[in-house]
Amino acid sequence: MPTPSSRTGGLQVATPLLDPYQFFAAVTPSDTTVLVGVRALYIGSIAGGTDLVLTDQAGVDTTFTAVAGSVLKVSPSKVKAATTASDIVALS
Numbered sequence: 001m002p003t004p005s006s007r008t009g010g011l012q013v014a015t016p017l018l019d020p021y022q023f024f025a026a027v028t029p030s031d032t033t034v035l036v037g038v039r040a041l042y043i044g045s046i047a048g049g050t051d052l053v054l055t056d057q058a059g060v061d062t063t064f065t066a067v068a069g070s071v072l073k074v075s076p077s078k079v080k081a082a083t084t085a086s087d088i089v090a091l092s
Contacts, residue, residue: 029088031080033079035077038090039073041054044087046084050085051065052064052065055076057077059077066085
């Protein structure tokens with residue numbers, strides 16, 4: 001099995017555990033904005049509260065308790081307006 005530093009055909013073989021996030025975007029909680037391609041969310045602050053209300057790909061809303069400085073490895077379709085955590089960054 002190739003290691004992360006192995007080369008095959010001139011291309012580096014990537015492993016999912018070592019692949020860094022390549023794109024980042026600030027998230028403003030909204031009931032209408034649809035997120036595409038998000039692999040995780042960085043939670044920057046909980047000064048306004050600890051709730052993170054997310055809609056999954058099936059349209060189901062779930063409330064998470066946010067921890068400042070954490071990365072939540074989820075792929076939500078929406079970060080709802082009821083979210084009280086702030087400084088949220090989408091990672092993909």
